[in-house]
Amino acid sequence: MYEVVRQIPRGCVASYGQVAFLAGNPRGARGVGFAMHRSPEPGGIPCHRVVFKDGGLCGGLAFGGEGIQRALLEEEGVVFLPDGRVDMARCGWLK
DNA sequence: CTATTGACCAGGG
DNA sequence: GCCCTGGCCAATA
Numbered sequence: 001m002y003e004v005v006r007q008i009p010r011g012c013v014a015s016y017g018q019v020a021f022l023a024g025n026p027r028g029a030r031g032v033g034f035a036m037h038r039s040p041e042p043g044g045i046p047c048h049r050v051v052f053k054d055g056g057l058c059g060g061l062a063f064g065g066e067g068i069q070r071a072l073l074e075e076e077g078v079v080f081l082p083d084g085r086v087d088m089a090r091c092g093w094l095k
Numbered sequence: 096c097t098a099t100t101g102a103c104c105a106g107g108g
Numbered sequence: 109g110c111c112c113t114g115g116c117c118a119a120t121a
Contacts (some may be wrong), residue, residue: 001118015104016104027103027104027116028103028118029103029117030102030103030116031103031118032118033101034100034103034120037102038118038119047102052103053103053104
């Protein structure tokens with residue numbers, strides 16, 4: 001599953017469920033999230049590119065900051081909506 | 096090896 | 109339309 005996350009191109013985002021599906025676990029969205037949380041290679045796994053199916057972030061328990069994920073994604077060219085969510089329509093992976 | 100938890104997702108009230 | 113509940117997978121203790 002780590003491979004799948006690693007394959008996410010720069011400037012794109014994928015939902016936990018999407019990653020789980022590509023990883024071969026359509027129902028393992030939860031496991032995916034936890035696997036990232038305790039990822040063996042923190043630097044090799046762009047957890048910030050993985051968000052909810054809605055494009056929403058985890059909410060402060062990730063990476064060590066609230067706006068960190070947003071800042072990183074914006075830095076990569078990901079567009080954020082006024083809602084505070086990622087624009088899945090334009091930056092969503094395989095979309 | 097078994098039990099509990101955790102950054103999810105979908106359905107029902 | 110929003111809030112609560114249930115079920116899956118993976119990892120850690």
